[in-house]
Amino acid sequence: MILDPSFRLALADAELYYLPGWVESGEADRWLAELIERTPWEQPQVRLYGRSFPVPRLVAWYGDPQARYRYSGLLHEPLAWTPMLAEIRQRVQAAVDRPFNGVLLNLYRDGQDAMGWHSDDEAELGRDPLVVSLSLGASRRFDLRPCGSSRIAHSQALEHGSLLVMAGATQHHWQHQIARTRKVSAPRLNLTFRLIDPEPGHE
Numbered sequence: 502m503i504l505d506p507s508f509r510l511a512l513a514d515a516e517l518y519y520l521p522g523w524v525e526s527g528e529a530d531r532w533l534a535e536l537i538e539r540t541p542w543e544q545p546q547v548r549l550y551g552r553s554f555p556v557p558r559l560v561a562w563y564g565d566p567q568a569r570y571r572y573s574g575l576l577h578e579p580l581a582w583t584p585m586l587a588e589i590r591q592r593v594q595a596a597v598d599r600p601f602n603g604v605l606l607n608l609y610r611d612g613q614d615a616m617g618w619h620s621d622d623e624a625e626l627g628r629d630p631l632v633v634s635l636s637l638g639a640s641r642r643f644d645l646r647p648c649g650s651s652r653i654a655h656s657q658a659l660e661h662g663s664l665l666v667m668a669g670a671t672q673h674h675w676q677h678q679i680a681r682t683r684k685v686s687a688p689r690l691n692l693t694f695r696l697i698d699p700e701p702g703h704e
């Protein structure tokens with residue numbers, strides 16, 4: 502990883518970097534406003550305990566044509582890169598010197614929107630996935646706990662214009678969540694850049 506080790510979070514068996522102010526705030530404001538306005542947001546249903554629930558946030562998946570991605574139990578066909586998302590992808594790729602073929606957008610409309618505990622460990626992401634997450638808008642708390650534990654071991658506020666990089670064995674040993682909170686009423690947009698192998702297991 503080409504990132505400066507001073508950005509690394511000190512967690513065992515994890516390779517995580519937090520870069521506050523990665524994009525200048527005026528530009529981050531423009532990205533936030535345009536992406537909220539122009540994205541064809543969806544709210545997929547997930548099945549839990551035999552019942553169907555809408556996910557508590559809005560989502561969109563963009564990528565190269567072959568980058569189909571299964572999340573929340575559904576296979577998603579990618580939307581075509583917009584000029585703005587293509588530019589953001591270039592900048593994110595340059596920051597970590599690695600390619601990505603898709604980006605998942607999550608819009609947390611306010612503090613009642615959230616994402617439950619999970620690891621980014623889908624087969625399509627490969628063995629030690631590199632996931633780069635750009636946060637825009639309201640700051641939200643990103644919690645981490647070791648797999649198999651119910652205790653939060655670390656929390657990081659993800660601020661407007663920041664980048665969080667998850668690399669190496671992180672997804673094998675840790676889960677993360679964005680918890681509901683009454684303290685936040687403004688929207689937050691998160692973009693996670695990923696490299697999808699559409700046929701995992703076919704080397």
Ligand SMILES: O=C(O)CCC(=O)C(=O)O
Binds near residue numbers: 607
């Ligand atoms: O919103 C975030 O910061 C986390 C998003 C996330 O964990 C995911 O998309 O897998």
Ligand SMILES: [Fe+2]
Binds near residue numbers: 619620621677
């Ligand atoms: Fe995740």
